Structures are given as structure tokens and as C-alpha cells.
Amino acid sequence: MSNRQNPDNAIHSSFWQEIPEGDNPFSAAICRCGGYDVYGDLLDKVTWAENLFLLFHGELPSPRQTQCLNGLAVALANPGPRDYSVQAAMAAGAGGSTAASCLMAALAVGAGNFAGAREVYQAITFWEQCKRDLPQWRLHLRKWEDTRATDTGMTDIWPAMEHPPGFAPYGKSCSTPVRQTLDYLAQIQTEGNLYWLQQHRHALEALTRQPLALSGVAAAALTDLGFSSQQGELLYLLLRLPGAAAHSIEQHWRGSRDFPFYREGIHLTNDPGPPAEPQADTP
């Protein structure tokens, strides 16, 4: 809020420029992204994936990068109704909540350390530190395990990771969609982290004792595309919203009765029971 560094109350941007209409200084005639005229030039030329890349990087992607980002977007678009973030959107939809609250619910729940965006953030930091060096992964994982063991309490707003980021703590083996996504993306990015991950998946799974998860593939893809941990976290949140939106509106239409309530699902370990009936007055 301080004006010490921003006396004109201006907004500064390295990628977005607006030129006003001649008759209205509050309405943009030209919007440029990374120097490209969005409505006058890009509109009929770029795909959604290219535009997304341009917004984050300020440069257009190569065809290979576009293909990779597009593939990742398709793979992440719908985690399905068993995923907690989608369930959150559906619970909102079931009760008839607002559209924005459905997506806010999906974002809030899908932000976490268990299959969520914070897990991708953590996994990208692993890539940044270990790169494509298996001994470094081994060392880093060991250090991470040691830190986790000595964590004594709540030191951050984020709970401590309970499993190695990018891996599935309850998986039996690497799931088919995860392998299919990795195989597809690795064939596009033949020299980066995705390809290395494909080649070393079994070794990493042996180190973590857990199968690779989709969040792990996403982290490798996002690093190959040059996204930082913070950018990757945001993109992962964004790219998983379409499924949450579609399921929430379907549930909105189906209503609350057609959604699990688990009527007998709560097992209360300290139920005092109903209050005692008042004793009838004795004559």
C-alpha cells in the first residue's frame, strides 16, 4: 500500500500493454502481449496453448513446446470426480452454489500437497536441485526424508509433505494414464526432463518406493517448458479447472440428492448419546 516506490499508483508490466481508444482513456483500443497485438494480429493465428505460453514467458513457443503444453493441458484437464478438487467443485454444485464458488472450491482443495498444485511446486524444486542426475536425486530424497522426520510442528501455512512430491503414496504401480502421458510427452521433448524421467522412472520409483504420479509428469513437463516452481504451481491449478467446471455444472443439474452424503459414514468415538429424558415428577 505504501506509495514510497510507486507515487503515481501505476501498474507496471513486462508483458502487457494497452493503448487507449481515442474517445475513452479507460477503454483499450489495442492490447499487446509480449509486443504482439492480441486482437489485431494473434486472434486468428495462435492456439490457446500458445497464448498461455506467451502470457507467462513473453515469447511465443516453438511448435514442439506448443505440442507439449497442449498435451499437458489435455492430460490435466479433468482429474475426474474421485479427485478431491473435482469433488469440492461437485459438492458446491450439488448444493446449488455459485459458479465461481465451484471453481474456488476446486482451486482451494486442489492447491495442496496431496496430488495438488503445491505438490507440483515441490516436485519442480526437486528438478531444479537434482536436474537429470540420479545420485543427486538419491541424496536429495534422503535429505528430504531426514528433514521430514525432524519436523516438529507447524512451521508454515502449508502442511509438511507426507510423501515424495510427484509420486503416488497409495499407488500399487504406475497407473496407465500416467505412463501414457509420460510416453506421449517424452516423445515430444526428446532431450529434456520428460525423456530422462521416462528412462529413469523405475529407478526413481525404487528410490521413493512409490509409483510416479501425474503430478510428477506435470512437474517434468513444466520444467521442460521453462516454467519456474511458482509458474508451474499456478499453471497446474489453472489447467485442472476445466474438469472441475464440467463436473460441477453436471452436479448442479443433478442436484444434492444424487450426490454421496454418507448418511451412516461418521463413526463418532466420543458420542455422549441423547440427553436423558427429564424424570416424571413423582407424586
Place this chain on the structure above:
Amino acid sequence: MKHFFSFYEQQWTTDLGAYFPGERVVLNGKDLFNELQHLDWMGLLMFGITRRMPSKQQVRLFNAIWSLGASYPDPRLWNNRIGTLAGAARSSGALGISAGIAVSEAIVYGNQPVLGAIHLLQEIKQRRDKGETLVSILNEKMSSHPDDARPAKGRNRKIARIPGFGRPVSSRDERIPPLMTLVKELGFAGLPMIQLALEMESVLLDAGHAKMFLNIAGFMAALFCDQGFSAREQYYLWILCFSAGISFCAADAARHPEGSFFPLRCTNIVYEGKPPRKYPQSV
């Protein structure tokens, strides 16, 4: 072998509580309608989170900190601004207020510095108990390191090195004197953590750090540590503390004309990026 999830599939075992439709509600082993009627909303919140019955003094302290310390009616404050923008954009009140609460989990103010202040106080207390002096500990903390991240800007922003002291907007925290009057009245002023916090303030000011006055985050952290609340309990207890100020702002903005909150001209966006360019024929 049975899957780990099969145990949880249709059952949520808890001692928190449950709703028995048409009959009663149990919270922490107590009947809400018969055993918890004496609690006001703040007392119930404290009981629900900590599972301990709060004293009247603790409830009064919490109410005062929320009222005087976290309920400012100023739409320029970052979290309040979300409520205001939502109101100005004619969004719903709940959407603006809940997003504002989420935004309060910030680096320069709100939940992250308070958690940081708790850990700082606990660390300093432990180190002093082992014989280190407050001056040497704080000197070490205040000495700059080349890899120090700054709270206010940069790609790796982190909370301040001495969370709970100093402020981004002004140096002195106007909330401390009125709250300290109440703290003295409640008999909490002489407790160890608040005394440590005040001592730290003196040491920092004496060492020439002229802006390092105790702020509300450090004040809250010290008081609640003195009351025996864990970091995790404190975290959950404050989450809603900004809700009143955000609500005031959302309601106020809804009374103003739509779109009238500090509208920006196109020229208020200062562009610092690539010059205008054409989409290339082949990327």
C-alpha cells in the same frame, strides 16, 4: 493385500463431532444445545479448534484482538481490497469475502508472519534458556546474508527475518497501546512470551533498527503462546480474523456505483517489455 483406502472407504472415524438429523449436534464430546449454550461464537470457535474450554479472559482477549487488531475498514489494504473489488465488480459478497480471507495468508502481513513470529519467539526462548544473550541472537538474525530473500519483492519472497517486528506501511503499530491496556487488565502483561517480545523490541531499537517496533503479529503470537496455544491451534484460530474488515469493505463497495473503485486509465499500465512486433509467418 487390502488397499489402504478400503478401511476408510465408507467410514470417517472422528472425535470432533457430528450432526444427528432432527435430533442433536455433538462437538468434542459435548451436546451443543445442552452443554455449550453458555459459549458465544468466539468461545465456540476456540473450543472447537483447541478442544479445551476457553476461559472468559481468553475469549475477551481474542475478541479484542479481532475487533481492534484485524477489522480495519480500509479498502486499500490488500485483503480488504478483494472484498471491495468484488463489491465494485458486482460479484457476490460471499465470494469477495471468502477470497479476501484466502488472500490474508500473505507474506508481508497476515498468517505467514504470525506463524513466523511464533517460531521466532519459541526459538529465542530456547536459545536464551541455553545461555545465549538476546543481543547476540538478534544481532545474528539481523546481520544480512547474501542469499536473504526480501519479503516485499522478488522471485523468492520470504517472510521478514524478524517476523512480528516492523511494518510495511508504518513503523509504530497503533494497535498495541489500546490492546496492551486490556492485556494488563486481564493480567496477561507479565507472562513470559509477551515480556520476551517487549524485550526484543527494546534490544532492536537500542541497536539502531529504528523501525523495528513490535507489531500486531508479534504481539498476538506472544500472547497466545503465553496462553498455551500451539502454533497449529493459533493458525486455525486466526484464519477468520480479517473477515469483519473485508465484509465492511465489500458491503461499502456495493453501495458505490459499479466499477467506481480507483478505475485505471490504460496509461496507468506502465509497459516495460518488448516493442510492438508482428506474429511471425513461421514460429
